[in-house]
Amino acid sequence: MIIHHPLLGPRDAQEFTVLGDASLIDRPDGMAEGAPDAFDSYLHLRDNPAGTHRELWYHEAGDRSWLVVTRDTRTHEVMQVELARDVALAAGRGR
Amino acid sequence: MSETGIASLRAGLQSAGISDGTPMRYSAFRLFAEALRGHRGWRPAWRDPEPQAEYDTLVIGGGGHGLATAHYLASRYGAQRVAVLEKGWIGGGNVGRNTTIVRSNYLLDGNEPFYEYSLKLWEGLEQDLNYNAMFSQRGILNLYHSDSQRDAYIRRGNAMKLHGADAALVGAEGVRAMYPWLNFDNARFPIQGGLLQRRAGTARHDAVAWGYARAADRRGVDILQNCEVTGLQIEGGRITGVDTARGPIRARKVGVAVAGSSSRVMAMAGLRLPVESHVLQAFVTEGLKPLIDGVVTFGAGHFYVSQSDKGGLVFGGDIDGYNSYAQRGNLPVVEDVIEGGMAIMPAIGRARLLRMWGGVMDMSMDGSPIIDRTPVEGLYFNGGWCYGGFKATPASGMAFAHLLATDEPHPTATAFRLDRFRRGFPIDEKGAGAQPNLH
Numbered sequence: 001m002i003i004h005h006p007l008l009g010p011r012d013a014q015e016f017t018v019l020g021d022a023s024l025i026d027r028p029d030g031m032a033e034g035a036p037d038a039f040d041s042y043l044h045l046r047d048n049p050a051g052t053h054r055e056l057w058y059h060e061a062g063d064r065s066w067l068v069v070t071r072d073t074r075t076h077e078v079m080q081v082e083l084a085r086d087v088a089l090a091a092g093r094g095r
Numbered sequence: 096m097s098e099t100g101i102a103s104l105r106a107g108l109q110s111a112g113i114s115d116g117t118p119m120r121y122s123a124f125r126l127f128a129e130a131l132r133g134h135r136g137w138r139p140a141w142r143d144p145e146p147q148a149e150y151d152t153l154v155i156g157g158g159g160h161g162l163a164t165a166h167y168l169a170s171r172y173g174a175q176r177v178a179v180l181e182k183g184w185i186g187g188g189n190v191g192r193n194t195t196i197v198r199s200n201y202l203l204d205g206n207e208p209f210y211e212y213s214l215k216l217w218e219g220l221e222q223d224l225n226y227n228a229m230f231s232q233r234g235i236l237n238l239y240h241s242d243s244q245r246d247a248y249i250r251r252g253n254a255m256k257l258h259g260a261d262a263a264l265v266g267a268e269g270v271r272a273m274y275p276w277l278n279f280d281n282a283r284f285p286i287q288g289g290l291l292q293r294r295a296g297t298a299r300h301d302a303v304a305w306g307y308a309r310a311a312d313r314r315g316v317d318i319l320q321n322c323e324v325t326g327l328q329i330e331g332g333r334i335t336g337v338d339t340a341r342g343p344i345r346a347r348k349v350g351v352a353v354a355g356s357s358s359r360v361m362a363m364a365g366l367r368l369p370v371e372s373h374v375l376q377a378f379v380t381e382g383l384k385p386l387i388d389g390v391v392t393f394g395a396g397h398f399y400v401s402q403s404d405k406g407g408l409v410f411g412g413d414i415d416g417y418n419s420y421a422q423r424g425n426l427p428v429v430e431d432v433i434e435g436g437m438a439i440m441p442a443i444g445r446a447r448l449l450r451m452w453g454g455v456m457d458m459s460m461d462g463s464p465i466i467d468r469t470p471v472e473g474l475y476f477n478g479g480w481c482y483g484g485f486k487a488t489p490a491s492g493m494a495f496a497h498l499l500a501t502d503e504p505h506p507t508a509t510a511f512r513l514d515r516f517r518r519g520f521p522i523d524e525k526g527a528g529a530q531p532n533l534h
Contacts, residue, residue, distance in 0.1 A: 001425060014427040018417045018532060020371065043529050044460050044516040045367040048358035050420040073372070073418045076425070 001071075004081050008063060015061040021046050022054035022068045025088050050074055056084060121227075140305060141312035146319050149345040150178045152499055153337060155324050155360060156353035157181025159190035159300075159485065160477055162307035162318075163492020164352055164499070166224070169314035171493070172500035177316045178346075180339060182323040186304030189355055192422075192454035193485040194377050194409050196390055196401065198235045198295035199260045202251045205510030205522035206463060207258045212507045213490030214260070214294060220489055226306030229299035229404065234389040236265065236273065236289040238439065244394055248290040255292070263291045274391060278439050284395040286439070295390065297401055303488060327363045327474070334364075334473040350475040350499050352491075355455035356420075357478035364471050368478070369460040369516050371531040374419040374453045375411065375482045376428055380446040382406030391439075398435030400443070408446055410436060414456060414482065416532040423453040456482050461521035462534030466494050466504065467513040475499055476513060481534055 001013035028038035050073055057067045066084035071077065088094055119125070120140075129136050152168060154161045157179045168174040179185070197217055199210035221228050239245045245264075252262035266288045271279060279286045308318055319341065326338035327349070336345035353360050358368050383406050392399040400410035412432035415424045429451065436443045459465065459479030464487065466477050477495045480487060494505035504511070510522055516529065527533035 012427075013417075013425065020418075020530070020532070040517040041367070044369040046358070046369070046371050047362075047367060048371050048418065050356075050359055050372070053418055055418060071417075073420050076419065076421055 001076055001078060003057065003067070003069060003078060005059065005062070005065075005067065006081060006083050007065070008059075011059070011062060015059060016057045016067075017060050019056040019058060021048075022056050022084075022087070023047075024056055025068075025084060025091070025093070052079070140309045141318055143320070144317045146178070146322065146339070146341050146344055147176075147317065149176075149336075150317070151176040151346065152178075152348045152350065153344065153346040154179045155337070155349065155351045156188075157185035157304075157308075157318060157320065158188045158352065158354070159186070159304050159307065159488040160354065160480075160491045160495065161350075161352040162186075162304055162311055163488050164350060164477070164495040165316045165318075165492075166307045166311040166314070167493045167496035168499060169311055169316050170223075172496055174496075174500060175315065177311075178344070179311070179316060179318045180322045180324055180337070180344075181318070181320045184320050185308050185318060186301055189454045189456075189484060190304045190488070191301055192377065192452060193300055194399070194401070194411050195297045195300045195403075195485065196235065196295070196399070197230070197298055197486040198292055198390075199486070200235065200237065200251065200255055200262065200290065200292045200295065201524060202254050203522050203524055206524065207254060207260065209490055209494070209507040209511075210487065211255070211258050211260045212493075213487050216489035216493065217298065217486075218294075220303075220306070224306040224310045226302065226309060227299075228302045228306050230296065231298070231404075232294050232296040233401075234291060234293045235295035235392065236270065236291050236389060237392045238270070238277075238286050238289045238394040240284040240287060240395045242287075245287060252290050261292060261294050263293065265289050265291045273389070274387070276386075276440060276442050277391070278441055281438060284438060289394075297390065297403075300485060303485075307492070324360065324363075327471075329364060329471055329474075332470075332472055334471055348473050348475065348499055350477060350495055352477040352495060354457040354478045354480045354484055357457050357476070361469075361476060364469065364474055366469060366471075368476075369465075369513075369529075370457045370479050371418055372420055373414045373416065373456050373458045373532060374421060374424045375414045375456050376424040376432070376451060376453045377409070377411040378429075378432065378451045379403070379407040379409050379449050380443075381449045383408065383446060386442075393435050393439045396431075396435035396438060398432055398439065400436065400440070407449060408443065410443075414458065414532060415453075419453075420455055421453065422455055456480070458531035458534060460516050460529040460531060461523040462525055462527070463522035464491070464511050465513050466491065466498060466508045466511045468498070468502070469513065
């Protein structure tokens with residue numbers, strides 16, 4: 001697989017490690033009501049779709065940025081690559 | 096040979112105690128007789144029935160685990176009106192894609208009794224099914240390359256023995272006597288010895304599916320192929336049946352044993368699982384003269400190898416590490432596996448690769464499986480087998496049949512609960528945490 005890094009251009013997937021579903025960006029509030037349930041779901045449960053999947057990749061052997069890669073799990077086709085930072089900021093994180 | 100000749104021969108075999116009285120379908124004599132008449136006498140080993148409108152119990156998934164479940168439901172728990180629903184053809188999924196290794200060399204209490212029970216079931220499987228699964232207890236040797244790894248293997252071996260399994264520590268000289276061609280003096284990973292389980296081995300994976308299918312069919316289980324489940328009928332929190340490609344089927348109980356596609360099927364019940372689907376690759380070389388009479392695993396990288404009865408070296412390594420339903424992997428992991436092979440057995444560099452393929456694994460959050468009830472009444476789940484499902488086939492079938500028949504977990508499978516992550520009781524052999532691609 002080739003990952004089209006937003007800053008570095010096309011990079012071999014071998015330079016990356018995969019963390020998993022991009023929903024891991026949305027860490028629950030540990031102080032909120034129902035936090036134990038929210039953390040169980042956040043840590044342990046996955047949608048695991050056959051098809052389009054957004055996931056976190058880490059450019060370990062490169063610039064060490066976190067990316068959100070949108071990929072088809074049936075064909076391994078990479079459809080979109082974004083900086084995880086941009087995704088998190090757009091979702092209102094890091095204010 | 097004439098029919099009467101075959102019949103008299105069969106009678107002779109029975110009186111000599113060689114056959115149990117059921118007609119001996121497959122034999123060298125039968126093969127010879129069929130060769131003389133153009134192989135027109137063979138009959139299907141199981142029926143191809145039309146789906147009935149209602150069953151007591153449905154098992155979704157006609158792989159090893161689903162067929163074993165149906166067999167044990169019918170033979171051990173007296174279940175009637177059981178059907179196995181298979182999307183494609185039986186044995187066409189992971190039971191036909193694995194590297195055929197059977198072992199019970201686990202460390203943790205939640206796992207080892209279950210896998211040792213499975214190994215004991217393997218030892219009686221061919222008699223139980225009256226089917227040659229080519230189960231061969233040729234031994235598995237896990238190599239160690241450092242003092243600390245030796246100590247960990249001693250601990251593992253002791254844990255195995257405590258649960259009735261066999262284990263032996265073999266020093267470097269012992270390993271050299273078994274496999275003199277291993278790379279003992281690798282500067283980085285010298286072989287210091289290995290943990291040997293002699294009762295481990297391999298089995299003919301397709302024959303396991305076929306044997307279970309025939310045995311279940313003979314007890315009246317309907318095996319429905321080309322019968323993909325397209326929906327689960329749930330009313331008031333209780334399952335009442337399934338929609339399939341061959342029409343709706345009502346049922347009181349439904350067991351799901353579709354590892355690889357577990358998330359897709361259970362999503363039809365609105366459930367999210369502690370599972371990610373990953374691709375694991377396997378490889379086989381051209382046929383070679385006898386080289387490896389057991390199974391060998393590399394302790395410092397991810398590589399394991401055995402030799403099939405046809406002579407091919409069957410080997411594999413790590414999962415690719417990203418979510419996949421593609422049943423094929425990528426080249427970086429191919430390189431990684433081959434590097435592992437070259438590190439411990441440089442001779443493999445002279446063998447030509449014949450085939451490579453991928454299978455889709457249910458990778459769970461702790462690397463251990465799940466056999467449990469679900470929040471939907473009457474719906475039961477069996478999955479999360481990671482890359483270790485084949486060895487578990489008999490015990491998985493027995494434990495799932497027990498759960499379906501009695502609503503209680505089997506005594507060897509009490510730890511495989513769906514909610515164990517939430518409760519803080521994972522069964523994490525590697526201690527890698529809730530990160531499926533690290534198990």
